[in-house]
Amino acid sequence: MSRQSKRGVKKVSSIIFCTLVYLFLFLPIIVIVVNSFNATTSKPYLSWKGFTFDWYMKLFDNTALLSSFGNTILIAICSTLLATCIGTIAAVGMYKYKFKGKSAIDGLLYIPVVIPEIVLGISLLTLFTNTHIPRGVLTLVLAHTTFSIPYVIFNVRARLSGYDNSIEEASMDLGANRIKTFFNITLPVLAPGIGGGALLAFTLSIDDVIISYFTNGQTKTYPLKVMESIKSGVAPDVNALSTLILLGTVVLVILTQSGIFTKNKQ
Amino acid sequence: MSKHKMKSQTIPALTMVGPVTLWLAFFVAIPLLYVLVMSFCSLDSHYNVQFQFTLDNYRRLFDANYVQIYLQSLLIAFLTTLICIVIAYPFSFIIARTLSKKKAILYMLVIIPFWTNSLIRIYGWRTFLGTNGWLNNTLQTLHLTGAPIEFLFNRGTTVLGMVYCLFPFMVLPLYTAIEKLDTNLLEASSDLGARGKTTFLKVILPLTASGIFSGSIMVFIPCLGFFFVSDILGGGNADVIGNLIERQFQSGNNWPLGAALSIILIALTLLLVKLYQKCGGDMDSLGV
Numbered sequence: 313m314s315r316q317s318k319r320g321v322k323k324v325s326s327i328i329f330c331t332l333v334y335l336f337l338f339l340p341i342i343v344i345v346v347n348s349f350n351a352t353t354s355k356p357y358l359s360w361k362g363f364t365f366d367w368y369m370k371l372f373d374n375t376a377l378l379s380s381f382g383n384t385i386l387i388a389i390c391s392t393l394l395a396t397c398i399g400t401i402a403a404v405g406m407y408k409y410k411f412k413g414k415s416a417i418d419g420l421l422y423i424p425v426v427i428p429e430i431v432l433g434i435s436l437l438t439l440f441t442n443t444h445i446p447r448g449v450l451t452l453v454l455a456h457t458t459f460s461i462p463y464v465i466f467n468v469r470a471r472l473s474g475y476d477n478s479i480e481e482a483s484m485d486l487g488a489n490r491i492k493t494f495f496n497i498t499l500p501v502l503a504p505g506i507g508g509g510a511l512l513a514f515t516l517s518i519d520d521v522i523i524s525y526f527t528n529g530q531t532k533t534y535p536l537k538v539m540e541s542i543k544s545g546v547a548p549d550v551n552a553l554s555t556l557i558l559l560g561t562v563v564l565v566i567l568t569q570s571g572i573f574t575k576n577k578q
Numbered sequence: 579m580s581k582h583k584m585k586s587q588t589i590p591a592l593t594m595v596g597p598v599t600l601w602l603a604f605f606v607a608i609p610l611l612y613v614l615v616m617s618f619c620s621l622d623s624h625y626n627v628q629f630q631f632t633l634d635n636y637r638r639l640f641d642a643n644y645v646q647i648y649l650q651s652l653l654i655a656f657l658t659t660l661i662c663i664v665i666a667y668p669f670s671f672i673i674a675r676t677l678s679k680k681k682a683i684l685y686m687l688v689i690i691p692f693w694t695n696s697l698i699r700i701y702g703w704r705t706f707l708g709t710n711g712w713l714n715n716t717l718q719t720l721h722l723t724g725a726p727i728e729f730l731f732n733r734g735t736t737v738l739g740m741v742y743c744l745f746p747f748m749v750l751p752l753y754t755a756i757e758k759l760d761t762n763l764l765e766a767s768s769d770l771g772a773r774g775k776t777t778f779l780k781v782i783l784p785l786t787a788s789g790i791f792s793g794s795i796m797v798f799i800p801c802l803g804f805f806f807v808s809d810i811l812g813g814g815n816a817d818v819i820g821n822l823i824e825r826q827f828q829s830g831n832n833w834p835l836g837a838a839l840s841i842i843l844i845a846l847t848l849l850l851v852k853l854y855q856k857c858g859g860d861m862d863s864l865g866v
Contacts, residue, residue: 326672330684333669337691337745340702343712344694347705358710398597405594409587417595420602422861423610426795427847428803430820431840434827435609438616438837458605461598466862490590521697521806522820526827538697542810546701554698561693 341558348551355545367548368556374549380537381553387449387533388517391456396510398457399464404498406465407472421462432459433526440527447529455527456517463516464509471505610844617837625831635838644822648842651818654733654808655801658740662748662797663790665741670752670789688749700739700810704730731813739807744800748793751863755789792863795854799847819843 350357351364371377406414424432436458440451479501483493499506521535528536534553541550620632638644673684691699706712707729714726729735759782767777805820819839826836855861 326668330669330672333665334687336742337688339706340699340742341691341694343702343705344698358705358708398601401594402598405591409591409595411591411595413599417599417602420606422851422864423606425864426799426851428800428820428843430803430805430823431610431613431843431847432606434823434836434840435613436605437827438612438833439605439609442612454605458601461601465598469862515693519692519695521695522803535695535697538695538701539806542697542701546698546705550698554694558690558694562690565693 344551344558345555347546348548348555350548350551352548357545357548367552371549371552371556376532377534377537377549377553380532381534381557383449383452383531384518384534387452387456388514390453391460391517392510392514394453394457395460395464395513396506399461399509400468400499400502400506402461403465403468403472404494404502407469407475408477421465424459425462429459429520429522430526433523436523437526447527448531451527451529452524452531452533455523456513456520459520459523460513460516463512464506467509467512468502468505471502475501613837613840616834617841619834619837621832621834627833632834635835638835639838639842644839647817647822648819650733650816651802651820654737654740654816654818655798657737658744658801659748659794659798661737661741662745663794666745666748666752666793667790670749670756674753674756685753688746692746696743697806697810700743700807703735703739703742704810707735730811731815733812733816736808736812736816736818739811740801740804743804743807744797747796747800751792751796752786752789754863755786759785788859788863791854791857791859795850795859795864799850802843802846 347357348367349363349365350360351366352359352361406417433455436451436455440447445451480493480497483497484490488496519535520533521539524533524536525539532540534557538546538550538554541547616627617635618631618633620628620630620634622628673681673688676684704711708714709726709728709730713729714723717723718726763781763785764777767781768774772780802818803820803823805818805824808816808818808821819842823836823839823843826832826839830836851861
């Protein structure tokens, strides 16, 4: 076999291989999208009964489903804000100052990242029951903030590794105080790391199943609503909402990514 | 350092690191310590946790049924990790070596499916593989099978679901490691007469081993706890340690036993992380 045709075979086989992998990744998504247009009305909503837009219309009548989605967004926004503030300040503090117990804090940070989520879930459940904090939106926000903080810190820390301390000194020499320097000098430099961390925290919060499952009480988030509906067969309106969420995120990310990419390239 | 400077640093350091320390202490350290304490507690007649020391929970961990599930759980995690490496390695290699413009798109295409809730995607697999699902309907229309085949509710489909959920966690570190690979080294290797296979084993594999290690940690450990995957696709025939814990905290209502089971999971995690660090793994590459 000539060298060129050998390379051709290699190229074709790698294209086939990648296509199969992508097919594997997207297959359930295709199932979700197709089923959101399924005209079936009987449980478990599996057999195909023709094409309809009905479920998208009916979605707006399903207040339980919509309010669970509202909860998800509310919890994601609150926990992302909290985790981003605490995490950013902590990352800068841990980078700038040396103090006793730093390695202990570092060690604690890795726990929520490496430990199976179920362990964090049940330990928070026991905490909330023992301290008599009623489980609901508040406990969900606290739990989501807990698993998000490390990711924010890691992202900001990665940005800090190339950080030049002398620009802060210059700012203070020119008469700015610590707080002014932090907001005018430190924050803008760290912005991409903070943004990346916040985006990750938001995504993790929206999709979280396991930790929410143990800390929710009567409050339902969208993933927990899905979990509940799985027992009786996922209704097409749940599929319709998932399709809309996916569409929304794709558009959102394309918009923000194209913005970030152009900024980074300068 | 002068005493004055030391003092002037204490207050800003405290205000910056204080909140995170308190948060982690209250929401991570104390609850985990409490789980440890609870694992030695007993239950009263109303299923309430009673602070009376006992080793009963740990004794029950050696119940043959439980041991069988630990082994099954480890097997599922091992197979999942292995399959993820075998598929993700060549896959990451191809996308990391693609020419610039297409690369970003190919990479994004791996992430996009994960913006849909993981439960509903796992349920999508159930819809696809079920006895009156898409696959069986297709096979029957093509007359490849008469009666529908039961693909679901076994270890195989559970592994499939785990691979599906955790695949990107293998791709991300591998992609990063392969992208860092210096092409000059590969050329040098072939200039010095090494064949493709030798270059792969002696140059490429050692340089990307860190990606395989961190990917394996990020796939193997969550596998032990993902109870919803084995619930939906395993149907009770392929439980993992996570299922045992979940049952004790929900329907079983035996929190001390659930706590003892969690301690096993924590011990396993620590062991694997120590092993990972021994192999030269960097903790920061686990944070994605």
